[in-house]
Amino acid sequence: MWNCLNAVDAVLVPTPVWQCDMLWLALRFSHLALERLATSMQAAAVPLVIREQHANRQQVFDASPVARQLGIRRGMSMKKAQLLVPDLTIVDRDMGQEAEGLEHLAHWAMQFTSQVVLQSPHGLLLEIGASRRLFGGVAALHQQVITSCARLGHSPRTAIAPNPQAAWWFSALPQSLVITQDKALYTALTVLPLGCLDLSDKQRQALRRMGLRHLGECLRLPRAGLRRRFGAEWLDRLDRALGHQPDPRSCFQPPRRFEARLELPAEVDNCTGLLFGLRRLLQELGGALLGADATIDQLTLTLEYVDIPPSAIVLQLLQPHRDPDYLLELWRDRLEREALQAPVLGLRLASVDFRLANHASLGLFGHAPGQLEEQTLWERLQARLGRDTVRRLGVLADHRPESAWGLGESAEGTPMGQRPLWLLDPPERLRQGPEGPWRDGPLRLEQGPERIESGWWQGRWVRRDYFIATDSHGARLWLFRQANERDWYLHGRFG
Amino acid sequence: MILEEILSSVPVWRGDKLLLGHQPKTLSSGYTDLDTLLVGGGWPGAALTELLLDHHGIGELGLLRPLLSKLGQTGKPAVWISPPYIPYAPALRQARISLDSMCWISPDKAGDAAWVAEQCLRSGSCGAVLFWPKAINTRILRRLQLAAEQGGCPGFLFRPRAAASQSSPAALRLLLSAQAQGLGVELLKCRGRRPGAHTCLAV
Numbered sequence: 001m002w003n004c005l006n007a008v009d010a011v012l013v014p015t016p017v018w019q020c021d022m023l024w025l026a027l028r029f030s031h032l033a034l035e036r037l038a039t040s041m042q043a044a045a046v047p048l049v050i051r052e053q054h055a056n057r058q059q060v061f062d063a064s065p066v067a068r069q070l071g072i073r074r075g076m077s078m079k080k081a082q083l084l085v086p087d088l089t090i091v092d093r094d095m096g097q098e099a100e101g102l103e104h105l106a107h108w109a110m111q112f113t114s115q116v117v118l119q120s121p122h123g124l125l126l127e128i129g130a131s132r133r134l135f136g137g138v139a140a141l142h143q144q145v146i147t148s149c150a151r152l153g154h155s156p157r158t159a160i161a162p163n164p165q166a167a168w169w170f171s172a173l174p175q176s177l178v179i180t181q182d183k184a185l186y187t188a189l190t191v192l193p194l195g196c197l198d199l200s201d202k203q204r205q206a207l208r209r210m211g212l213r214h215l216g217e218c219l220r221l222p223r224a225g226l227r228r229r230f231g232a233e234w235l236d237r238l239d240r241a242l243g244h245q246p247d248p249r250s251c252f253q254p255p256r257r258f259e260a261r262l263e264l265p266a267e268v269d270n271c272t273g274l275l276f277g278l279r280r281l282l283q284e285l286g287g288a289l290l291g292a293d294a295t296i297d298q299l300t301l302t303l304e305y306v307d308i309p310p311s312a313i314v315l316q317l318l319q320p321h322r323d324p325d326y327l328l329e330l331w332r333d334r335l336e337r338e339a340l341q342a343p344v345l346g347l348r349l350a351s352v353d354f355r356l357a358n359h360a361s362l363g364l365f366g367h368a369p370g371q372l373e374e375q376t377l378w379e380r381l382q383a384r385l386g387r388d389t390v391r392r393l394g395v396l397a398d399h400r401p402e403s404a405w406g407l408g409e410s411a412e413g414t415p416m417g418q419r420p421l422w423l424l425d426p427p428e429r430l431r432q433g434p435e436g437p438w439r440d441g442p443l444r445l446e447q448g449p450e451r452i453e454s455g456w457w458q459g460r461w462v463r464r465d466y467f468i469a470t471d472s473h474g475a476r477l478w479l480f481r482q483a484n485e486r487d488w489y490l491h492g493r494f495g
Numbered sequence: 496m497i498l499e500e501i502l503s504s505v506p507v508w509r510g511d512k513l514l515l516g517h518q519p520k521t522l523s524s525g526y527t528d529l530d531t532l533l534v535g536g537g538w539p540g541a542a543l544t545e546l547l548l549d550h551h552g553i554g555e556l557g558l559l560r561p562l563l564s565k566l567g568q569t570g571k572p573a574v575w576i577s578p579p580y581i582p583y584a585p586a587l588r589q590a591r592i593s594l595d596s597m598c599w600i601s602p603d604k605a606g607d608a609a610w611v612a613e614q615c616l617r618s619g620s621c622g623a624v625l626f627w628p629k630a631i632n633t634r635i636l637r638r639l640q641l642a643a644e645q646g647g648c649p650g651f652l653f654r655p656r657a658a659a660s661q662s663s664p665a666a667l668r669l670l671l672s673a674q675a676q677g678l679g680v681e682l683l684k685c686r687g688r689r690p691g692a693h694t695c696l697a698v
Contacts, residue, residue, distance in 0.1 A: 337607075374572070374620035381600065381611060391599040393584040405584035410595075414588050421556045421587065422580035474673020475552035492583060495556025 023129035023138065023180060025145065026167035027156040032122040034062045035154045036101045037091060047085050051078055052093040061093050104260055104284045106252045108152065110291020112145055116252040117164060125164045125249065138180060152283055161185060164249055165241040172196035182243055189241060190216030203230055254292055256354040258285050267306060267343035271335045274344060279328055281349040286324030294354035295320030304346035313338060316387065318379050320355050333384040399454040400462045401491060417450045418468065420478040420492030427489040437479055437488035441472030522649060525561020528694045529680060533667065534687040538562060541647040542666035543640045547656045547683065551579055554678035555653065555671055557698030560590050562623065567593025571622030574598045574615045577608045578627050596622065605629045616642035616650050624650045640664040659683055
């Protein structure tokens with residue numbers, strides 16, 4: 001009996017087909033500042049450099065591909081660069097904006113994993129071991145990250161390794177290295193050039209003087225000597241990269257709200273230009289929402305103008321959403337009817353509070369057709385025309401015809417007499433003909449009168465006699481005459 | 496007899512069979528006389544229909560009343576775009592047209608109205624689109640017709656009778672006039688039918 005049960009247990013407990021070891025994907029955005037500028041510039045043809053102050057001399061921090069073709073290198077003095085390319089576009093390095101850019105990328109990366117580590121100043125480490133099955137394997141996930149990066153205008157160097165330190169070092173290699181096994185890790189580390197390690201200039205020089213080129217040669221040296229020369233901290237990092245020591249990292253905690261600003265390099269005075277910048281902001285927002293498993297139902301876009309104070313446009317959604325493409329469509333409709341007051345210099349997108357996504361299970365055979373599309377339709381219409389565009393009619397419990405309908409909810413019941421499908425509000429006063437009311441000819445009274453008398457307690461006392469009449473064109477009209485008065489009014493048409 | 500055989504055996508194309516294969520979707524108008532007049536026995540279900548009339552109130556809404564009240568049961572909304580007057584809710588309820596499945600949109604700008612009509616037709620989530628354009632040209636009409644085909648949604652356009660002299664891509668065009676017995680309906684254009692047939696409906 002027990003044997004039998006044990007056998008069943010053995011069948012039921014699945015043997016793990018994948019190990020839940022950690023796997024780290026390192027993204028090294030070497031040209032972070034430049035790519036951030038270039039995406040907003042939409043002009044790759046401009047020779048552009050980023051300038052930095054380095055020990056009381058100004059030097060090139062990064063150069064765009066065009067500038068590099070013209071011979072400008074990193075670390076070159078600005079004087080030399082300007083001699084090489086006279087019409088160089090120069091932008092000062094802004095560390096604050098770079099840090100902000102990296103944080104936005106961390107937001108975006110949250111869609112692939114819940115564990116994102118900021119590797120300042122220009123790197124991200126993504127723990128993908130837990131999410132590889134969801135994305136269809138390491139290779140597929142890797143590709144997806146690269147494609148998504150490219151859509152944002154970034155082309156980082158990437159590497160995958162079982163621990164964050166090794167992944168980060170490998171990402172300095174020009175070609176992308178994917179290592180999923182511990183055994184392969186050691187081999188790969190031994191042939192890693194020492195230039196890939198984050199070393200200070202002094203350390204690098206010392207290693208070169210010792211005649212060391214690869215990490216493997218370092219590892220063969222006695223540990224005590226290495227520690228004395230390069231410090232315990234460096235040795236500790238080496239141990240972590242080799243997997244001899246655990247490497248705990250503190251993960252990026254995204255705030256549950258979103259705010260991002262994008263500076264447009266040139267003044268934009270049309271909707272298309274705005275959408276170009278907005279697409280980027282929405283992509284970042286989409287990643288952040290996916291990472292936080294949240295949705296938003298309100299977005300504020302602030303347009304920063306050249307001279308006048310900024311103005312804000314609010315997009316209110318009927319249903320919480322997070323799909324960036326869909327949001328972009330909505331913004332397109334919204335912005336098309338917005339007249340820009342002045343050329344726009346910058347965009348700021350903000351979303352106040354994230355809502356927890358409300359996941360509904362789909363039926364086995366799909367959702368109710370049409371339901372989803374209808375929501376989408378009303379949303380589109382409201383985005384362009386305003387909130388109160390789509391009106392729903394309701395019946396109100398009132399005898400006065402003009403008060404018997406309203407927008408919104410309905411009361412029960414219908415009036416006794418015949419009512420016209422078209423109502424004129426206000427009623428149209430009719431001419432008095434020789435034998436009664438006149439409108440393009442005499443009106444022939446067919447039915448009536450129906451006395452409607454109500455509302456004296458509200459100060460709008462209605463005492464009317466209603467008639468149904470036919471005019472000379474054959475249209476059936478709904479007329480009334482105030483009791484004890486002679487004037488006729490047209491109040492409706494029977495459609 | 497021989498002619499009949501030839502027609503049935505050889506793939507001969509005949510005008511009145513034209514659209515039956517292509518356009519199986521029609522919606523009964525609720526009026527037997529009108530259904531026999533129309534190809535496929537009803538309103539075209541995925542195309543534009545033009546109703547040409549000069550005076551509102553001659554029974555143009557009565558013509559659509561059976562269709563609209565049937566739409567209420569499917570739950571798909573009927574969208575009324577820039578109607579000339581206020582659609583009167585108590586009368587709609589008397590006519591058994593469901594108020595829940597009815598939407599009234601009157602954009603401020605004339606261009607927006609055509610855009611709304613196109614969006615509603617294309618989305619495929621509307622039961623019917625009723626549109627009273629202030630001014631419309633052939634280009635917009637063609638867009639609307641294409642949108643109706645794509646979305647599989649019947650669109651009804653209310654235009655003045657003067658528009659009868661202009662060509663239109665709509666699948667069906669009817670001239671409406673008030674007559675002593677009711678509403679006179681004349682076929683101005685109908686795919687797969689000869690124009691000119693007319694009937695009188697008690698709406």
